[in-house]
Amino acid sequence: MSAYEKVPAASAKFPKPADRAFQYGTAGFRMKANLLDSVVFRVGLLAALRSRKLNGQTIGVMITASHNPPEDNGVKLVDPMGEMLEASWEPYATMLANAESDDALLSTYESLAQTLNVSASTPARVVYARDTRASGSRLVAALVAALESVDTEATDYKLLTTPQLHYIVRCLNTAGTPYAYGEPTEKGYYEKLAGAFKTVMEGKNGGTVTVDCANGVGGPKLRELIKYLPSKEQGGVDIKVVNDDVLKPENLNSQCGADYVKTQQRAPPSSKATPLERCCSLDGDADRIVYYFVDSDSKFNLLDGDRIATLAASFLGDLGRASGLAEQLKIGVVQTAYANGASTTYIEGTLKLPVICTPTGVKHLHHAATRFDIGVYFEANGHGTVVFSPAALKAIATYEPKSPAQQHALRTLTALTELINQTVGDALSDMLLVETILAHKGWTPADWLGTYVDLPNRLVRVEVRDRALFKAVDAERKLESPPGAQASIDALVGKVRKGRSFARASGTEDAVRVYAEAATRGEADELAQKVAGVVK
Numbered sequence: 001m002s003a004y005e006k007v008p009a010a011s012a013k014f015p016k017p018a019d020r021a022f023q024y025g026t027a028g029f030r031m032k033a034n035l036l037d038s039v040v041f042r043v044g045l046l047a048a049l050r051s052r053k054l055n056g057q058t059i060g061v062m063i064t065a066s067h068n069p070p071e072d073n074g075v076k077l078v079d080p081m082g083e084m085l086e087a088s089w090e091p092y093a094t095m096l097a098n099a100e101s102d103d104a105l106l107s108t109y110e111s112l113a114q115t116l117n118v119s120a121s122t123p124a125r126v127v128y129a130r131d132t133r134a135s136g137s138r139l140v141a142a143l144v145a146a147l148e149s150v151d152t153e154a155t156d157y158k159l160l161t162t163p164q165l166h167y168i169v170r171c172l173n174t175a176g177t178p179y180a181y182g183e184p185t186e187k188g189y190y191e192k193l194a195g196a197f198k199t200v201m202e203g204k205n206g207g208t209v210t211v212d213c214a215n216g217v218g219g220p221k222l223r224e225l226i227k228y229l230p231s232k233e234q235g236g237v238d239i240k241v242v243n244d245d246v247l248k249p250e251n252l253n254s255q256c257g258a259d260y261v262k263t264q265q266r267a268p269p270s271s272k273a274t275p276l277e278r279c280c281s282l283d284g285d286a287d288r289i290v291y292y293f294v295d296s297d298s299k300f301n302l303l304d305g306d307r308i309a310t311l312a313a314s315f316l317g318d319l320g321r322a323s324g325l326a327e328q329l330k331i332g333v334v335q336t337a338y339a340n341g342a343s344t345t346y347i348e349g350t351l352k353l354p355v356i357c358t359p360t361g362v363k364h365l366h367h368a369a370t371r372f373d374i375g376v377y378f379e380a381n382g383h384g385t386v387v388f389s390p391a392a393l394k395a396i397a398t399y400e401p402k403s404p405a406q407q408h409a410l411r412t413l414t415a416l417t418e419l420i421n422q423t424v425g426d427a428l429s430d431m432l433l434v435e436t437i438l439a440h441k442g443w444t445p446a447d448w449l450g451t452y453v454d455l456p457n458r459l460v461r462v463e464v465r466d467r468a469l470f471k472a473v474d475a476e477r478k479l480e481s482p483p484g485a486q487a488s489i490d491a492l493v494g495k496v497r498k499g500r501s502f503a504r505a506s507g508t509e510d511a512v513r514v515y516a517e518a519a520t521r522g523e524a525d526e527l528a529q530k531v532a533g534v535v536k
């Protein structure tokens, strides 16, 4: 008799839509919510299997479709240290999701358990949460049915931002160890961030910031966080919350949010910001953030992930030097090919820090960032964070400061390791980080923008017959196939000043993306159009 004999009957309530092929991609599974019930059920089975494989460590399941429209939803797994699911397990998720019948699902599951040497008698522990989408609670029911069918200890954390769930997973798995990450509760998250923020803001004057919450889960969670933060009078920041309507699900990510602002290169139409007022936008599950302001000539200025990365790297460099730890804390920045070339030049030339370029997808960036003592990583779209190596944390914790100035810098550095959500990009934590740095540097957003000038750039989405034909290499900066395409792109790039362009198949949409930058707007646009013509 199978240890998993309850699976087929449970699965029968969540039948797989016929003629559908599912794939666990960079963002887990993501699609129209009405297609997702069977997928979520099967992801639940996999979460239990992964927990058993890891001796009962807690695995997280997040139900969200981030910046996608309200009718979409998605599901992704969180590994024990709060990272994304290990890439070698993604194909298992895909296999389970595509099993055509309940019996086929059982046999796929059993053979996976056998191949992976997983014993059904090992405990399985899973925690889960969801964003504010209307379909979320229905999908949670599918998840719960799966977890019950394979005898899993499960805890419902209800509504959370994606990074809050990542935080909780890490807390649960490190409790009682020397690497304990915090209280595994939502309150513990707020207390950790707020406590660190109070310390880093001591003696500083915070500014005022308007936060567009994309009408997603970030709204209520930011309002909760604010209750723990010092007010502006107490040395904190004045935070104005807008677009935090979660009662009308159709408003989610609609004409607002980080993705809207980044792709449209404009403030949400509802914005009432006056010139030079500092604003930021979160995405639907609050793991991305971009800043922006309109200047006195009504020009819109975006401060995206590249800008947050350069700001953070510059501040951490300052603190390394001021604390006397510069030698022991090698800082590096990780970007993708979508980072503006001017940001890369600024990091290497002005900040004198190394830059690594990885393929798109946070798991690649995160992994590369762990190669530094302090690794700063951001995608241009605003998803990113800073990770500190165990050696860096030890150096910071044990260094004996030689002067009051060193002591002060060290105190700030220590608090930053608590303020920053090191598990994954976190819009709320990143916002407090940016506010802290601007307060320390005494900068306005215009000062921040003035550090370097972005190269004009253009991102084009090209519909192609078969995107699988497009194979990219060299961190997605070059096309290996179709044959000849790269040579044509190189020839076009060579004709414009400061030209750079690449094409790659999207991992989340059925399209090829073309990016181009050049010395002038006209040249960037023309280069993008011509390269789009090559891949069409």
Ligand code: NG1
Binding pocket: 026, 027, 338, 360, 361, 362, 379, 381, 383, 505, 506, 507, 508, 509, 513
């Ligand atoms: P794809 O569709 O593979 O380009 C997009 C974003 C990524 C990342 C993923 C996951 C761009 C150009 N690409 O990937 O940065 O966020 O979605 O959500 O923004």
Ligand code: ZN
Binding pocket: 066, 067, 283, 284, 285, 286, 287, 288
């Ligand atoms: Zn997101």
